[in-house]
Amino acid sequence: MDHQFEIVTDSTCDLPVEELAELGVEMVPLHVFVGDGCYLDQIEIKPKEFYAKMAAAEELPHSSQPSPSAFATAYAKLAETGAKQVLSIHISGALSGTVNSAALAARDSLVPVRVWDTKIATSTHGIFVKEACRMRDAGESLDDTLAHLEKLREQSSLVFVLDTLENIVKNGRCSRAKGLMSAVLNIKAVLHVTDEGALEPIAKGRGMQRAYQALAKIVEAKYGAGARLTAAFATSDNEEGCKECLEAIEKRGITVDLQGTYSAGPVISTHTGIGLVAFSCVPTEMLYRG
Template identity: 30%
Template sequence: MSEFAIMTDTCSNLPDEVIDTYDLQILPLRFMVDGETYQSYLKGQTSNLQRFYTMMRDGKVITTTLPSLEFAKDLSTEILESGKDLLYIGFSSALSGTFQAIALLLDQLKESYPERSIYYVDSLCASGGQGLLVRSACELRGEGRSIEEVRAWCEQHKRNVIHWFTVDDLKYLVRGGRVSRTAGFAGQMLNIKPVLNVTDAGALAPQIKVRGRKKSMQTMIDEFKKSAWQPLAEQHVIISHGDCIEDAQKLATMLSEQCGVHDCLIGYVDPVIGAHSGPGTLTLFYYGTSRAYPTLNNNTNSMNE
């Protein structure tokens, strides 16, 4: 069985210690501030994410773009030249063009390296949800699974990665078209904190409207209790935050006290996702039974109504 590398992009929001532990290969997406382009990750360098979110709070308009295809080609070629096969697990194609661009590149490399196995998985996940799937892939590789087996597992279980998140300021969702301007204005006036999820198609969907931060956090815990794989206490959970570490730690404490969860990885939402969700974003990711929530569709209203 051939040795293989696992490659993902910075939207997986995995901290350096996880990247280093599993020898992950990372494609950095890029963001622009005041005409300057920055990489969202540089190997061996620590990103100052507090500074990034401070710029957002100060009103800097930040835009995002795909990873450098030249960098992606060089990194992929280096892996293949080393004699390893390659599995790429990418950011949801419903939220970015990154996956399609890298998949096309890898298809071209298949022609140059016919002796190598090259696979890719559209995770249909975002942020720590993508990170959770990637970490599972790394653990399976560590157990001795083949690249084909790991790819098949990811394809089978990617829609079992459940995403819940809330934001502190609706203006970023309004700017990205996730919430209408009218609903955003009303929500700000009434202190509405939407709780959103990611659908089976990998798209972002506002699902629940609650008032206040505490209620939005408890709502995420309540949904975890309903949909997480049992037993709850054995869940491997990821919490990502947009420079609101105290809220992230509080959410982890709530999970511990209410559900017995102790394996909780806390990290930042990276700049490319954070540019669209804003400071104060708080997220919860875990494995569950289904992303479909018929009770939400029956009992709540869309933020765009």
């Protein structure tokens, strides 16, 4: 390998397995439990199949982090193929124990491993993985890549609208959203990931359209009208909602360079339910230019 480092991530980045393979990223999947089955996220069960199983299940699905041995296997594979160092990029430690499993495995790895907590999830996590790949492929050092990612994280956002709060409240990921649960009033919550990597309600709207408008207002408040953002959407079976949300953002004078609209993986959808529209972004001017 000619790179200064190689990259490992986990399945909650919500980049398709095929895209991760093209990028040359080793992915360690989380586990998802739905119905009577346990599956490797994104490997043994794909998003569309999971949505159907979740809708048919009597109980809410749940998830679990990979074991340290799963990460040890990934690190060993890269060491055997000549990796000099490894950058291991993972979902917020406030939302999952995945980063802890990675850190435990890193201690005994045959190749030096730096574990980085994105303090975020899903498509923003994916933006960081892609950015790290660009720097790796350009020959940048691991230290410089991490320093850049830290700065990028400070200006990143993950803001999302949920059609239902049942999953995220009952799975214990955001107890503060419980007071917004009201099917009668058709209240839709807008949440974001805090600087500490936790989930927090930030706005609400009566119906999805007003929730998208509230989300757009939040994006404008952070970046300003006239901003140019590199972004991605993650959704659990609500592509039309992503289009409507994008229109609401662009109507506020914000230019969006869209990397893609991705299906939220089984683990992420376990906690968001069907109908998720998640907007991830960073200022385009902050991206690595070589």
